[in-house]
Amino acid sequence: MSVKKRRLEELRRTIEEVTPEDAWGLHKQGAALIDVREPDEVAGGIAVGARHIVRGFLELKIEDAVPDTGTPLLIMCASGARSLFAAEDLRNLGYDDVKSIVGGFGRWKDDGLPVEVPRVLNAEQRERYGRHLSIPEIGEEGQIKLLDARVLLVGAGGLGSPSAYYLAAAGVGTLGIVDDDVVDRSNLQRQILHTDDRVGISKVASARQTLQALNPTIEVVGYEDRLDSKNVERIFEGWDVVVDGADNFPTRYLVNDASVKLGLPNVHGSVYRFEGQVTVFWPGRADHPGPCYRCLYPAPPPPELAPSCAEAGVLGVLPGVVGLLQAVEVVKLLVGIGDPLVGRLLQYDALRARFIELRLERDPTCEYCGDGAVFPGYIDYEQFCRVAA
Amino acid sequence: MANVTIRIPTPLRSFTGGADEIEVRGSTVEQALTALGEQHAGILDYVLDEAGGVRRFVNVYLGDRNIATLDGLGTSVEDSAVLSIVPAVAGGAE
Ligand SMILES: [Zn+2]
Numbered sequence: 217m218s219v220k221k222r223r224l225e226e227l228r229r230t231i232e233e234v235t236p237e238d239a240w241g242l243h244k245q246g247a248a249l250i251d252v253r254e255p256d257e258v259a260g261g262i263a264v265g266a267r268h269i270v271r272g273f274l275e276l277k278i279e280d281a282v283p284d285t286g287t288p289l290l291i292m293c294a295s296g297a298r299s300l301f302a303a304e305d306l307r308n309l310g311y312d313d314v315k316s317i318v319g320g321f322g323r324w325k326d327d328g329l330p331v332e333v334p335r336v337l338n339a340e341q342r343e344r345y346g347r348h349l350s351i352p353e354i355g356e357e358g359q360i361k362l363l364d365a366r367v368l369l370v371g372a373g374g375l376g377s378p379s380a381y382y383l384a385a386a387g388v389g390t391l392g393i394v395d396d397d398v399v400d401r402s403n404l405q406r407q408i409l410h411t412d413d414r415v416g417i418s419k420v421a422s423a424r425q426t427l428q429a430l431n432p433t434i435e436v437v438g439y440e441d442r443l444d445s446k447n448v449e450r451i452f453e454g455w456d457v458v459v460d461g462a463d464n465f466p467t468r469y470l471v472n473d474a475s476v477k478l479g480l481p482n483v484h485g486s487v488y489r490f491e492g493q494v495t496v497f498w499p500g501r502a503d504h505p506g507p508c509y510r511c512l513y514p515a516p517p518p519p520e521l522a523p524s525c526a527e528a529g530v531l532g533v534l535p536g537v538v539g540l541l542q543a544v545e546v547v548k549l550l551v552g553i554g555d556p557l558v559g560r561l562l563q564y565d566a567l568r569a570r571f572i573e574l575r576l577e578r579d580p581t582c583e584y585c586g587d588g589a590v591f592p593g594y595i596d597y598e599q600f601c602r603v604a605a
Numbered sequence: 606m607a608n609v610t611i612r613i614p615t616p617l618r619s620f621t622g623g624a625d626e627i628e629v630r631g632s633t634v635e636q637a638l639t640a641l642g643e644q645h646a647g648i649l650d651y652v653l654d655e656a657g658g659v660r661r662f663v664n665v666y667l668g669d670r671n672i673a674t675l676d677g678l679g680t681s682v683e684d685s686a687v688l689s690i691v692p693a694v695a696g697g698a699e
Binding site: 462463464465468486487488489490491493512513514515516517521528530561563565567568572573574575576577 | 612614615616625651660661662664666669670671674689691692693694695696
């Protein structure tokens, strides 16, 4: 008798085995189903309700998956051998009730028990996003959410550049970019998606080139348009999150109004010389809805009091900081972790190296997001900002 | 009268000779702002409208609370209170 066979027989005397059918019944009563096969084995199918933890990481990860050592565990592999070894390890770890499923996934399938084909990362994705997979809060599930996500960036400029760059790196599957501008040499002090040899070409085309060089597996959808009341809903439809990196008030209000109407979270950033601001406007959030831009500023400043960025100037690094704070908020929203910046404004003062947080409250009488508000329609934003306040 | 610090946003620092914080005395937000206007002529035109209310493109915070959610300009201030003037800023550095 081989050593393997002898050892398996020993294990069978101490580890209780159950048929797939009995395991399914126990699982429905609350026992945890753990599949310890390798990723490429699981890619072909997994028992419905099973948690996949590869054998090599079982002892390290079981506690995150099943914190209570009193929970009965049902261990599954391909044929019922590896699950015996795994079951013994888990028992030594302190789990009281551990059973091994006879015949493993092969028999589970043959017996007609419920199976699903899981979304799993391929080998290349596993390598590319390895540092995300190691974080329990993200892991494979979170990475799949990022890969399935669609994020629309308004502006491929100072804020949009760092946001889009890191969101592409993080594996956000589809990035939309709205910008009707072309690359100018004066942009390159901060707009890191673009390069000196692309001066004069469209920012959308330049952004696409940079993003796909970094991560060829994502899709970049470009809109070489200036957002206006007529095209905004066509462009905004179907995205999960909007990132506002616009450089003018008419676009800020338009982005706000469309995001409110479509219920989209609007990750807002702005910069001025050495100062930046970030918040997430999301009145459509199911729990703890926040304010919209209009709750804060019902009207923009008149043009003579609102110098453009070109006149005011901006430290080139600053939009990097602010745009990346926006990108962090986007990732949190997509994966569903942490405390989003909803109802809070984060102000960054680069000269003092200081962050200040201010509370933003929803205005219940807001025309766009107030209690019982009916969307009043889009307006002439250029006109609104010419005569405002 | 309380000693109050007023944080001046970058666009208004032309009125304060570049200073990002100004110390004033007052018992209410309104008194503190009036004192700011006395020290730095012209700055209040940007913050308050003709009727004396806070302009619609500006928010004033006491600590981390918008005074609009407190008692407005009549909100009383204590010693070492911090007021922040926060106007709308469009810039995305396109
Ligand atoms: Zn609102």
